[in-house]
Amino acid sequence: MNNPIDFESVLSLIDRTISPIYLNPTQEIVLREVWNGKTYAKMADDYNYDPEYIKTVGCNLWHTLSCAFDEQINKSNFVPCMRRKIKDVIIDQKNKSTDDRSQLLSTNLTDQQSYHWTTAPDTKHFIGRGQEIKLLESWSQDLDCRCIVVSGMVGCGKTSLVTKFAKDVKNQFDYVIWFSLDNPPSIKTLIHNYLKLISQHPNHGIDSESLDLSLLISQLIDYLKQKKILLVLDNLQSIFEVHQTSIYYKKELEDYGQFFRAIISTNHKSLLICTSRLKPKLLEYYATNQIKILGLQGFAKQTTKKFIESKISSASDRQKLLHLSESLQNNPQLLKIAYDNLDIVSGDNIEQVVQELSLLETITSLLEQELSCLSNLDKEITCWLAISDSPVSSAELSNYLEQSHPRIKFLHSINSLIERSLISQSDGTYSLMPIMKSYLRRRLVKQALQSRSYN
Ligand SMILES: Nc1ncnc2c1ncn2[C@@H]1O[C@H](COP(=O)(O)OP(=O)(O)OP(=O)(O)O)[C@@H](O)[C@H]1O
Numbered sequence: 001m002n003n004p005i006d007f008e009s010v011l012s013l014i015d016r017t018i019s020p021i022y023l024n025p026t027q028e029i030v031l032r033e034v035w036n037g038k039t040y041a042k043m044a045d046d047y048n049y050d051p052e053y054i055k056t057v058g059c060n061l062w063h064t065l066s067c068a069f070d071e072q073i074n075k076s077n078f079v080p081c082m083r084r085k086i087k088d089v090i091i092d093q094k095n096k097s098t099d100d101r102s103q104l105l106s107t108n109l110t111d112q113q114s115y116h117w118t119t120a121p122d123t124k125h126f127i128g129r130g131q132e133i134k135l136l137e138s139w140s141q142d143l144d145c146r147c148i149v150v151s152g153m154v155g156c157g158k159t160s161l162v163t164k165f166a167k168d169v170k171n172q173f174d175y176v177i178w179f180s181l182d183n184p185p186s187i188k189t190l191i192h193n194y195l196k197l198i199s200q201h202p203n204h205g206i207d208s209e210s211l212d213l214s215l216l217i218s219q220l221i222d223y224l225k226q227k228k229i230l231l232v233l234d235n236l237q238s239i240f241e242v243h244q245t246s247i248y249y250k251k252e253l254e255d256y257g258q259f260f261r262a263i264i265s266t267n268h269k270s271l272l273i274c275t276s277r278l279k280p281k282l283l284e285y286y287a288t289n290q291i292k293i294l295g296l297q298g299f300a301k302q303t304t305k306k307f308i309e310s311k312i313s314s315a316s317d318r319q320k321l322l323h324l325s326e327s328l329q330n331n332p333q334l335l336k337i338a339y340d341n342l343d344i345v346s347g348d349n350i351e352q353v354v355q356e357l358s359l360l361e362t363i364t365s366l367l368e369q370e371l372s373c374l375s376n377l378d379k380e381i382t383c384w385l386a387i388s389d390s391p392v393s394s395a396e397l398s399n400y401l402e403q404s405h406p407r408i409k410f411l412h413s414i415n416s417l418i419e420r421s422l423i424s425q426s427d428g429t430y431s432l433m434p435i436m437k438s439y440l441r442r443r444l445v446k447q448a449l450q451s452r453s454y455n
């Protein structure tokens with residue numbers, strides 16, 4: 001039977017009434033499914049539970065509700081009883097004549113309750129990226145699209161772009177939840193945190209590791225179906241590692257696969273948007289049309305100009321940095337570091353300035369982070385390009401490689417390096433990003449000297 005009252009309103013009423021205790025995920029499932037008219041046996045079957053266990057959960061639940069509402073509530077009278085209670089609340093509120101029905105029944109969240117920006121960066125000074133934002137908006141309106149990943153080189157502006165986008169479109173969503181995976185929690189903890197925020201349950205003291213992952217996922221998916229939720233996950237690369245030529249989940253975080261599979265392959269009306277230094281091609285295995293990947297490059301020329309103008313007042317200093325920007329692939333993070341070290345950015349010899357910059361610790365650590373995102377084949381190609389004085393053709397490059405790789409892997413690697421802005425292509429030849437070239441050359445010489453001194 002079609003229930004005219006939204007189950008979320010029932011949950012909200014129960015939450016308020018039983019507070020300070022709260023429903024655990026299994027109890028919530030039992031209530032939801034009783035509301036939908038399911039038997040205990042069907043529930044046990046659907047959620048892979050022992051039927052006896054579900055019965056016990058139900059029994060305890062009716063006892064809790066009966067005490068809280070001060071009236072006998074059980075499986076057979078739960079639905080009519082809740083309908084009556086919700087109607088009572090409506091009438092009560094109407095009598096107070098201020099609030100309307102929708103205000104009453106929906107959890108009607110305040111801005112603060114619906115939007116969780118956690119450690120999202122401030123985007124007050126965000127500039128440019130008009131095309132990318134338009135593309136993200138069009139993907140987000142595509143009903144088939146359930147997951148977007150913005151990937152690209154370290155510091156190219158992924159987090160800023162995705163955060164700006166999320167802030168721009170937040171009104172189109174019931175909830176926006178922004179989390180960083182910098183120190184990735186287990187997938188159970190992550191989902192448990194989502195459920196706490198969405199359901200407004202504090203759930204203090206519950207050990208998320210003791211909960212059943214499939215159950216947590218199915219609860220989350222339920223919410224993603226009922227509400228329009230924008231989940232933002234920053235730094236997705238933290239859950240992956242690169243082996244040879246492919247990307248895998250880290251061993252201890254393999255469970256994330258189930259989460260992504262469910263979000264990407266299940267029908268719902270929400271959206272997951274992630275940033276990642278690594279391009280997570282493996283997510284496309286779950287469904288190709290439901291996931292979109294945007295390979296983000298540095299700023300457009302005009303944006304670099306604007307960026308520099310917003311930071312530097314002296315016309316000659318602006319000119320210096322602008323001159324250098326191409327060698328830094330218009331990467332905002334690199335531009336920022338160069339701007340902080342303007343004293344080094346002197347002289348007209350760009351090559352020399354790039355060399356000076358590549359000695360800075362801030363730059364070397366960034367370049368090292370970038371190298372750690374590369375597959376072995378990517379690294380090998382990068383090293384050959386670093387030691388070559390002139391641009392190299394693809395035939396030459398593949399001859400240099402230590403072992404022969406299938407051509408498709410080689411091309412894939414070249415394309416991925418181009419997409420990361422690490423190498424550029426001109427007239428069928430390839431060159432390495434100047435600052436990486438300068439850094440890698442020094443690093444290779446250092447390694448060679450070290451290995452000699454040990455022999
Ligand atoms: N569109 C933009 N407008 C203004 N500043 C920007 C923009 N994009 C990036 N920046 C600035 O550049 C720096 C790097 O940007 P951001 O942190 O977004 O890069 P990222 O690609 O997420 O880096 P990482 O790979 O380290 O996560 C930040 O200081 C940010 O404020």
Ligand SMILES: [Mg+2]
Nearest residue numbers: 158159235275
């Ligand atoms: Mg980032």
